[in-house]
Amino acid sequence: xxxxxxxxxxxxxxxxxxxxxxxxxxxxxxxxxxxxxxxxxxxxxxxxxxxxxxxxxxxxxxxxxxxxxxxxxxxxxxxxxxxxxxxxxxxxxxxxxxxxxxxxxxxxxxxxxxxxxxxxxxxxxxxxxxxxxxxxxxxxxxxxxxxxxxxxxxxxxxxxxxxxxxxxxxxxxxxxxxxxxxxxxxxxxxxxxxxxxxxxxxxxxxxxxxxxxxxxxxxxxxxxxxxxxxxxxxxxxxxxxxxxxxxxxxxxxxxxxxxxxxxxxxxxxxxxxxxxxxxxxxxxxxxxxxxxxxxxxxxxxxxxxxxxxxxxxxxxxxxxxxxxxxxxxxxxxxxxxxxxxxxxxxxxxxxxxxxxxxxxxxxxxxxxxxxxxxxxxxxxxxxxxxxxxxxxxxxxxxxxxxxxxxxxxxxxxxxxxxx
Amino acid sequence: xxxxxxxxxxxxxxxxxxxxxxxxxxxxxxxxxxxxxxxxxxxxxxxxxxxxxxxxxxxxxxxxxxxxxxxxxxxxxxxxxxxxxxxxxxxxxxxxxxxxxxxxxxxxxxxxxxxxxxxxxxxxxxxxxxxxxxxxxxxxxxxxxxxxxxxxxxxxxxxxxxxxxxxxxxxxxxxxxxxxxxxxxxxxxxxxxxxxxxxxxxxxxxxxxxxxxxxxxxxxxxxxxxxxxxxxxxxxxxxxxxxxxxxxxxxxxxxxxxxxxxxxxxxxxxxxxxxxxxxxxxxxxxxxxxxx
Numbered sequence: 001x002x003x004x005x006x007x008x009x010x011x012x013x014x015x016x017x018x019x020x021x022x023x024x025x026x027x028x029x030x031x032x033x034x035x036x037x038x039x040x041x042x043x044x045x046x047x048x049x050x051x052x053x054x055x056x057x058x059x060x061x062x063x064x065x066x067x068x069x070x071x072x073x074x075x076x077x078x079x080x081x082x083x084x085x086x087x088x089x090x091x092x093x094x095x096x097x098x099x100x101x102x103x104x105x106x107x108x109x110x111x112x113x114x115x116x117x118x119x120x121x122x123x124x125x126x127x128x129x130x131x132x133x134x135x136x137x138x139x140x141x142x143x144x145x146x147x148x149x150x151x152x153x154x155x156x157x158x159x160x161x162x163x164x165x166x167x168x169x170x171x172x173x174x175x176x177x178x179x180x181x182x183x184x185x186x187x188x189x190x191x192x193x194x195x196x197x198x199x200x201x202x203x204x205x206x207x208x209x210x211x212x213x214x215x216x217x218x219x220x221x222x223x224x225x226x227x228x229x230x231x232x233x234x235x236x237x238x239x240x241x242x243x244x245x246x247x248x249x250x251x252x253x254x255x256x257x258x259x260x261x262x263x264x265x266x267x268x269x270x271x272x273x274x275x276x277x278x279x280x281x282x283x284x285x286x287x288x289x290x291x292x293x294x295x296x297x298x299x300x301x302x303x304x305x306x307x308x309x310x311x312x313x314x315x316x317x318x319x320x321x322x323x324x325x326x327x328x329x330x331x332x333x334x335x336x337x338x339x340x341x342x343x344x345x346x347x348x349x350x351x352x353x354x355x356x357x358x359x360x361x362x363x364x365x366x367x368x369x370x371x372x373x374x375x376x377x378x379x380x381x382x383x384x385x386x387x388x389x390x391x392x393x394x395x396x397x398x399x400x401x402x403x404x405x406x407x408x409x410x411x412x413x414x415x416x417x418x419x
Numbered sequence: 420x421x422x423x424x425x426x427x428x429x430x431x432x433x434x435x436x437x438x439x440x441x442x443x444x445x446x447x448x449x450x451x452x453x454x455x456x457x458x459x460x461x462x463x464x465x466x467x468x469x470x471x472x473x474x475x476x477x478x479x480x481x482x483x484x485x486x487x488x489x490x491x492x493x494x495x496x497x498x499x500x501x502x503x504x505x506x507x508x509x510x511x512x513x514x515x516x517x518x519x520x521x522x523x524x525x526x527x528x529x530x531x532x533x534x535x536x537x538x539x540x541x542x543x544x545x546x547x548x549x550x551x552x553x554x555x556x557x558x559x560x561x562x563x564x565x566x567x568x569x570x571x572x573x574x575x576x577x578x579x580x581x582x583x584x585x586x587x588x589x590x591x592x593x594x595x596x597x598x599x600x601x602x603x604x605x606x607x608x609x610x611x612x613x614x615x616x617x618x619x620x621x622x623x624x625x626x627x628x629x630x631x632x633x634x635x636x637x638x639x640x641x642x643x644x645x646x647x648x649x650x651x652x653x654x655x656x657x658x659x660x661x662x663x664x665x666x667x668x669x670x671x672x673x674x675x676x677x678x679x680x681x682x683x684x685x686x687x688x689x690x691x692x693x694x695x696x697x698x699x700x701x702x703x704x705x706x707x708x709x710x711x
Contacts, residue, residue, distance in 0.1 A: 059536070061535070062535070062536065062537050197681070223680065225681065226681050226684075229675075229680050231433065231672060234425070234675035237421075237422055237556075237676060238676070241422065254538050257540070258631075258632070265556055266549070266556045267549070267551070267556065287542070288542065290546075
């Protein structure tokens with residue numbers, strides 16, 4: 001290789017390296033946040049330091065930031081009330097760039113170097129699995145608001161608590177409960193299933209399908225589609241051709257919007273429609289599919305605006321004060337992260353202690369009220385409750401089942417598109 | 420049968436858009452023998468520009484095209500002058516892969532910072548409307564997208580075949596040495612050609628943003644499809660890219676509609692391999708000289 005050739009080669013490599021570093025410089029800014037509450041915590045008491053690794057960059061950056069917002073909001077509130085057992089809560093939040101290896105490093109550093117007192121979980125099951133292993137090794141309780149996939153519970157960890165009402169695969173069961181609670185004449189006779197090939201989507205629809213088939217609702221169409229699917233017209237034309245009474249979609253986000261748009265274009269509106277995720281997004285969903293097209297679509301949720309669960313009103317007010325917006329724009333992930341903090345307060349109030357062994361043994365017993373409703377867990381951290389059934393009515397998400405928390409009766413059959 | 424016809428309709432309409440995206444890619448290869456790995460990122464950039472104009476000024480994405488194509492033409496010329504021209508001629512093809520990939524990453528980074536990494540989509544008033552023709556649903560936005568793509572490809576064809584610049588481009592593609600001897604400034608042709616490729620990406624980006632949700636990382640998916648289309652059509656052949664774009668989109672829509680969406684991508688690659696076994700130069704590629 002000639003000298004000038006080598007020089008040019010190096011220049012090309014430099015461009016590539018410069019580009020890469022420019023990008024990473026622009027997008028990654030690891031932050032560590034100490035919460036600035038001004039509570040009545042006694043000055044001499046040692047602060048209670050809680051570490052968490054959250055995705056602030058990478059694939060999970062947006063939901064990761066919502067989790068961070070929830071943790072910080074809780075810390076500010078608890079400090080305003082004087083902290084936990086007189087100790088001021090200090091958060092140490094680090095960025096894991098959505099990477100399963102970085103998350104391990106982060107928790108090892110938080111526990112071994114920073115010697116944090118407690119830890120909270122990261123975002124996604126992908127990151128919760130390796131992170132919870134680290135916590136287990138050092139005997140830390142692992143309250144995690146965003147890792148509810150089968151892989152998390154397959155580890156059978158006794159220190160883990162998933163802070164949501166039910167494991168992900170069972171989050172749609174409330175829809176089956178509701179359908180089967182209807183008078184026999186009103187129930188759908190035929191069903192179609194369109195499922196994203198993903199551990200957080202297809203199993204939800206499959207769980208509903210098992211219940212429906214056992215109850216005699218005939219499956220007229222089922223398709224599992226890969227994550228790369230862009231055009232839903234072919235799938236939705238087949239759904240329309242099968243003409244089911246109910247369409248159950250195991251969706252994530254973009255695929256849910258695309259399914260609705262395709263159905264509108266095909267002018268096919270089933271009598272009942274449930275989407276596991278995507279349709280429960282209070283802001284994105286109506287903006288992507290058009291508010292008029294949301295009417296009657298159902299989904300599952302835990303926190304919702306106007307909830308009367310423990311602390312929910314305070315949470316909503318504080319959230320709006322801190323971050324702006326309205327109750328309708330609060331991300332579920334923030335509420336779930338906030339609930340993890342509430343649990344710590346309740347354990348401390350009940351036992352008078354706040355250490356990992358106490359948290360682990362205490363949370364395994366009894367029922368715990370949070371902004372998400374009452375939570376309880378089995379021996380491996382699977383929540384034993386149920387999500388709420390929510391439905392789009394007049395442009396907002398309304399809880400419609402179970403009856404005890406319903407704000408309005410469920411509307412059926414679903415109106416046709418555009419109103 | 421109904422599903423098959425519906426699939427063909429969808430595929431042909433979508434194919435037009437892919438043809439437009441791939442035409443820029445193949446043009447750049449034809450002129451400079453550069454495989455532009457940034458073409459996908461340029462399409463997404465075009466989509467973001469159209470999105471921003473729509474959100475900020477309510478400008479319809481179709482009407483935004485004259486603006487976005489000019490901006491992206493400038494960007495394309497700049498990329499060529501800054502990053503590609505300095506490369507030595509004898510190892511340009513290999514190095515350009517690295518450089519255009521770096522450009523793709525740079526654009527991705529800029530887009531991530533500017534618009535964050537959430538999916539965006541352009542929701543015009545007509546986004547969900549469709550016509551019923553003989554029992555088949557024809558989506559309005561896809562018809563407009565197809566028409567726009569045909570129009571843009573038509574303009575490209577006229578530019579290449581009816582102007583002095585077009586003749587210079589074709590001469591450079593066919594025989595760069597002779598073209599230079601005859602006084603064609605190959606550097607200028609290359610810069611304008613790269614700009615033209617970027618401009619087609621901008622036009623296609625407007626349409627892409629209307630059809631699909633996108634985010635800064637969408638270009639990886641796109642570039643793999645574009646490269647396949649360009650290879651299937653024959654590297655450097657604009658006509659080949661058009662035919663291959665329609666073949667790709669139609670085969671994938673028909674298989675999704677009649678068999679399963681899980682097989683649609685696979686089928687296309689099977690077609691690609693079969694064609695390459697019989698015609699290694701692609702459908703319309705030539706072995707010796709270049710051709711457009």
